[in-house]
Amino acid sequence: MIGDAAPRVFWTDRPGAPGPWEPLRGHTTADLLIVGGGLTGLWAAVLAKQENPACDVVLVEQRSIAYGASGRNGGFISDSLTHGLAHGAWLWPGEIETLLALGRANLAAIAAFVAEHGIDADLRLVGKTTVAVAPYQVEELRQAEKLHRAHGEDAVFLDRDEMCADVDSPTYLGGLRLRGTGGLVDPAALTWGLARVAERLGVRIHEGTEVTGLARAWAGVEVRTRSRGVVNAGQVLLATNAFPPALRRLRAFVLPVWDYVLVTEPLSPAQWESIGWRERQGLTDAGNRFHYYRPTADGRILWGGYDAVYNFGGGGSEQREATHRRLARHFFETFPQLHGVRFTHRWGGMIDSTSRFTPFFGTAMGGRVAYALGYTGLGVGASRFGALVGLDLLARRPTERTRLGMVRRHPVPFPPEPLRWPVVELTRQALARADENEGRRGPWLRLLDRFGVGFDS
Incomplete structure (x- = not known):
């Protein structure tokens, strides 16, 4: 079933990437050094230059721009900063209205930025639908509808017939349609667009530049790289997602979980007609082990999730045959009318999970280093918020963001190996x-x- 699928990431398997940029070699200085060339790092670079055009910003990336989770995720974008409304209301009931308002403003700012800079990222704020595939999940979605409506969101519960009239699958027993809470985006195109804007604003970008150490310096932080580069920076922002952060103590809070994805060939008009899906929104299952799936701009279906794999020591592989075969089997169980459709791409990548499923923030080295990590699979939208928090912390300015419990307190750390x-x-x-x-x-x-x-x- 997956024999024809290329072991490559669909989003980046095409021309049009910006750069390449040379590795950092020799000695340089910077007002702000950003470690990580994904969405958090690039948002931080752009926002820092927009706030202060005179700020000398350097961004270093270990591989290439959009190599990590920013370029290989499912392409969902959400206004949630808390891994969903129910989770946020459970963890921070007294702050949930503030978190919702900040999340909605954050998503609106992303949409405005994409429009202003003409970034062709196929951003469509079409919401999403969560589907019940087991009887107990039907009542869970009914209760979720009430929660979302109580917080002013456009939520509609769909019974089995209504759900299948929207998207047709024999596995569906009901659904919860949410509009206005997010949508879909081409994540690599968004990341590449941010990199181009950052460069136009004067950010110095270096790919192939792995940071090997941070040390206090008389005027800031001395940062050394494997490419024999040295940066003396006034401040540093760490935005390395699931990759090991340069501050070893942060590794206890980040669990690198491997997630896997398939993408089909473009469907024919008749095949699309057989499943409906006229609003072309993203869908997810309601279980603990869930699939996420969505149409692409050129008429394919991206299908991922279910297995969330942690390997001893945190390592893993971008290809996992057993998981990709399981995903393919589940795809055709969900859409038997698409039997015979080929998969053209298969890949895997790391999610930076935390024990509370939400990002965490903080500073080190006397406030000269800040970090924003741990998005747990919902970082496409929340990365901009994380960048803002990191910049707030470096500037030592109290804001509505930095007063949040999510920002002020860390999650429970994971135990070390071998436990x-x-x-x-x-x-x-x-x-x-x-x-x-x-x-x-x-x-x-x-x-x-x-x-x-x-x-x-």
């Missing part, structure tokens, strides 16, 4: 059992819930 892998594996198995047991969470998951920790894809 980390069995704990994560135990949790994954418990989540699978919950899916098979009508959503009922066993003793281990209830214990994690009590302390606000767990595991999610």
